[in-house]
Amino acid sequence: MISNQLRKVILSQLGLDDWDIRDSTNAGQIPGWDSLSHAMIIAAVEDEFGVRFTTREVLQLANVGQLQELLNRKTG
């Protein structure tokens, strides 16, 4: 389940008002989330939640659900 807070950070980085984001949603399914904006979104998520991801962790993320899980582990 994607938290509202994570959803908001992603949408605000991409300048979107709304978008259906589920666990299985990947970057390619969200307008504007391309390889270039990826690093920017990850940085915004880190700032918002006060966490740091390693390069390896970022490279292994396949969808938004996995980003949420990683966040839960770091903040939990």
Next chain:
Amino acid sequence: MAPRCDRVTFLAESELTTDHDSSLDCKKVVWDSWRRHADSTPEREAIVHLSTDAEPFRWHWGSLMRAASRAAAWLAEHGVQKGDVCALIVRHNPHFYPLYLGVSSLGALPAVLAYPNARLHPDKFRQGLEGMSRRSGLDQILTERALEPMVTPLVAGEGSTIRNILYPLEVLSLPGSSDHAIAEHAPVSPDEPCLLQHSSGTTGLQKPVVLSHRAVLEHVQRYAEAIGLNAKDRIVSWLPLYHDMGLIAAFYLPLVSGVPLVQLSPMEWVSAPILLLEAISRERATLCWLPNFAYRFMADRIRDEDIDGLRLDSLRLVVNCSEPVRAESHDGFHKRFARYGIKRESFGACYAMAETTFAATQTPPGKEARRLLLDRAALSRGEVRVLPANEFAGGRWCVSSGQPVPGCALRIVDEQRKDFPPNRVGEIAISSVSLFDGYRNYPEKTAEVLADGWYFSGDYGFIHDGDCYVVGRKKDLIIVAGNNVFPEDVEDAVGAVPGVIAGRVVAFGVDDERLETEVLCVIAETDTQTDSEVKTLRLAILQAGMAIDATISRVYLVPPRWLIKSSSGKPARSTNRDRALAELRWS
């Protein structure tokens, strides 16, 4: 004296010499250079393939060529013949390299194409390949099983030239004997085609460029001279090989000259840009090519806490290429990473295009690319007026792309293609020993750009003190982070969105100061008025861009008849662009 070609292809422990007095051995094809490296230095590193999920995979010349022979034997068994155009569509894989060399050894023409990402609609990908088949006479597709459902319908498609879809890496990546005896590589003459690359884009509008063995070898040899390539060099690259900068500078140059190549995955680099700097540091790389956006991207996205024991002092030349070169990009990168040893004199630049094989000009190694502060108002009139460096107001920094590489000449011409004197801005025309012969099966496009041995680039620039400065493009081409985007493709995709008035769309690029590259903007006419309809329409436009793998950054929705038409009846791009930027707010 041995021909110069031997000096490059035989690169031994001694440095390359740079004499000019002997011409290229006319009996050579690229395969000969690879064969010679394998025979003379089988233990020398050829390619270091880096990936974050495995240890570095190190190909040495002996093992690489044995694997290439095995690949060639397998391909021949499966019907690949001399002269076949073979599309290679595979992800970052250490067994890609011998496959590529194997295709080449059969006298077939490898054409590397981008592996479709999740954003690209399968139909759009298929249409691109169909367009390529019609244009280039695509014979074979060498790809991965995952694409089978997408590519299989192509074979039966109307007018398709595609005979075969093969999945070679399933076999060639397995440890296997190299007993597959292979006959000597197909007899190929230097003037026969060596490879096919695309001048830009990967959609139906792509322009295929076929280069001969002679053109590639001539270019690689002369470009090696221009950058002072020597036996101590190591090239590092994350560049994709479906782009001329990756394919020629960071694939053919190292492989023909015998200089080791360290190759990263483009997708991994863009997710974790530190990987490039780590590779430079660990592998002691000396040479690297980057599009302009990558400097700012790395300076911004790499964090101090990710940097551990980094050393960039081995880099002797980093070449900025394929987008307009910005002084602030070099300055920002240097400021950010100078403490790790990168030197100012390593910041070079070049002006290159697929039509001339690769580079037309290059700054000299060991010297930072020169820059000029120009009067912006004079520049807009096509005049070059240099300002003192402290008079920044009203000025624009222009960075030199260097001087013509050996075998290449430049002219600056007016609208009638008559020569301009130095310090006048005009269209850049290039003649080169490694000039292409024309776009494949595209005589009308060829006739537009090629005349009397000169290629008319559509780029605007000027010559000052013998250096070439590129200031803009005559074409409407948009370059987003090194990728060429045709406005026509975007306009067609957006024009088909319900709610947008058909044919009433303009796409253009705008400089983004934050990203130091262009971003893609769209103006679309619509009758839609309510807030919720406008929101829905805007999202639909963004999605239409996604389906052709183009990220639209700004959408301007305008009422009917807002767009200004040109004399041809189509909306005029530059006029509407200027009007939108002056009058409208984007959403």
